[in-house]
Amino acid sequence: MELNKRQPTIKGPSDWFTGDVYLDRLANGGELSPLSVGSVHFTPGARTAWHSHRGGQTLYVTEGKGLVQAHDGEVLEVTSGDVVVSGDGELHWHGATPDYYMTHISMTIGEATWGQHVTDAQYFGPSK
Structure with a gap:
């Protein structure tokens, strides 16, 4: 058994995010245990870059x-409980x-591979 004390909240790196995002590693x-869990706090308009996870990812909003x-x-739009x-x-x-x-709990097993930032056109969709 291992006890890990809570770490300070950190600002998400600009290589991974557009806008202000804050991470609490849980x-x-x-x-x-290979499970990584984090509480991720996005300010309005903030978002991740395109990415994937070895082993997949589950988000709980x-x-x-x-x-x-x-x-x-x-x-797709998501809300609390999704x-x-x-x-x-x-x-x-x-x-x-x-x-x-928007805040979600992120649960992953494998490492993330980060790609390009999501453009405003991708974020807002074709109607904007």
Whole structure:
């Protein structure tokens, strides 16, 4: 058994995010358990870059309104209580809507591979 003390909140790196995003690491993944868990707080309009996870990713939305999109899929709105599952290696992004904060719990086993930033045209969709 291992006890890990709570770490300070950190600002998400600009290589991974557009806008202001804050991360609270809840479980770091390691030898005893490979599961990484984080609470991710997105300010309005903030979002991840395109990315994928070895082993997939599960998101549990805890508050606010957000947007998610798989590569070549449509942008979907999510709200508190929604669960989003991305498969092993599935390219996707997620973030807050333009007018609301959004927080989700991120659960992963494998490392993330980060890609290009989501453009405003991708974020707002073809009608904007």
